[in-house]
Amino acid sequence: MWPPSRRPAPTDPLLSSVLVANRGEIARRIIRACRALGIRSVAIYSEADRDWPFVTDADEAVAIGPPPARESYLNIDRILDAARQARVEAIHPGYGFLSENWRFAKACQDAGFRFVGPPWRVIQQMGDKVHARQLMAAAGVPVVPGSDGAVDTIDQARDVASRIGYPIMLKAAAGGGGIGMVQVAAESALDAAFAAAQRRARAAFGSDALFVERFLEAPRHVEVQVLGDGHGRLVHLHERECSIQRRHQKLIEESPAPNLPADLKSRLTTSAVAGAKAVGYENAGTVEFIVIGSDFYFLEMNTRLQVEHPVTEEVTGRDIVQAQIAIASGDALHWQQDDIRQGGWSIECRVYAEDPAKRFLPSPGRLARLVLPTGLGIRLECGVAEGVEVSVHYDPLLAKLVASGSTRDEAIARMAGALDASVFDGVKTVIPFERRVIESAAFRAGRVHTQMVEEGAFNG
Amino acid sequence: MAEEVKAHITGVVFQITAKAGDSVAAGDPVIVLESMKMEIPVEASRAGVVREIVVAEGQTVQEGDTVAVLD
Secondary structure, three states, X not given: OOOOOOOOOOOOOXXXXXXXXXXXXXXXXXXXXXHHHOOEEEEEEEHHHOOOHHHHXXXXXXXXXXXXXXXXXXXXXXXXXXXHHOOOOEEEOOOOOOOOOHHHHHHHHHOOOEEOOOOHHHHHHHHOHHHHHHHHHHOOOOEOOEOOOOEOOHHHHHHXXXXXXXXXXXXXXXXXXXXXXXXXXXXXXXXXXXXXXXXXXXXXHOOOOEEEEEOOOOOEEEEXXXXXXXXXXXXXXXXXXXXXXXXXXXXXXEEOOOOOOHHHHHHHHHHHHHHHHHOOOOEEEEEEEEEEOOEEEEEEEEOOOOOOHHHHHHHHOOOHHHHHHHHHOOOOOOOOHHHOOOOOEEEEEEEEOEEHHHOOEEOOEEOOEEEOOOOOOEEEEEOOOOOOEEOOOOOOEEEEEEEEEOOHHHHHHHHHHHHHHOEEEOOOOOHHHHHXXXXXXXXXXXXXXXXXXXOOOOOO | OOEEEEOXXXXXXXXXXXXXXXXXXXXXXXXXXXXXXEEEEEEOXXXXXXXXXXXXXXOEEOOOOEEEEEO
């Protein structure tokens, strides 16, 4: 139970019904927000998810196809058919799957449904990483030294690299989530790396356009939650620290960010709001930055609800998912920036079905026994139930443990207890690894950076 | 001496990267599995010649299943 949110008084009636185009814990989270607002919720599910809790949580559920995501949760036609069949007004995409696919957002709009997210043109702009970087730079947001646009040839890449200096990163222009990135230590390795990065980009995103950035050693990942109402108001909900990552994907997040000087924090939030305003942002979004010392650079903008949104809800007392739905209904956001305070401390540990002893290899299987922690300051966003099959077809996120307290130490102590009390028998999870992280001197001191997990800093 | 290459995780066969008659070195990928949005190569445990790939793209394999036989 987090503090009650002050939902903006609706100026128009809220939406009457929402289809949740997602699965697992985030589907349950959105369904819960719908219920709190008196909105009818409709789940969609693949054959693999028939017995998962989100299907029964929803007021109605529509089967949409076989287990592979491209035949179910990534199939735009089938999702729109389900939306028509269930006669909903709006579609919430959650995160992952089609949430940052501008074609899906446009298809929803063209079919007469409201899309709970930003306008499709904004998703398109921010999804093109080169274009996003140019727009942010034009808005005065610092960007990582690198190529101004996509580089087409190895010679162009070599020119940029010699200007900004090695090591560099080659990134897919159409990419995100760390997919398709190749690090290049020195010029001698550039030829092979360029070819590999092009191949990966083409395979993952259908485009081999690359851009070049300086590789930054030991950076922190700090991001700012923003919320815009489409009526001219755009506020931030402070920052999150998300440096504990593996494979460029987050494991542990918290708000506030530890050891973040007030002036740096202020520059981050000011930049995030300026950047989001410059692209006409609406609904919930996150501006991601990398921070090195007192410098920071724009990384990317996530045009959707973020996995780690609960830590922000905990410290601000604001329900971001309910606000998303209110904004999609056409409501003006009555939140004043100065009223949005950050109180206490909140930490999230993602529970992935992966084996930390085997370099985080996936660990599918039947969940034979499930014990969930409880207690003061503990919040659970759990997608699974005892007996469900954790299949090979989807992301391995099972649940999120969120621990909050008045201080960081208190939140960490509560998280330690929550991790110890959790049982996810039948699959391996990252919990033992996360337990070591939060025990470590580096984490306790808030001295974290994004490369620590891969450097083996927490291998006890 | 034939040797079976076994899957070390459960997944769906995403790609077959070697074919019967190919020479492989220890550590070369024989097939690539997709599991939970990750692509994971299944590697030859020793050098040899591929006698047979016993799985097809799109097939689900369990941890410990044989995916290929090496001579």
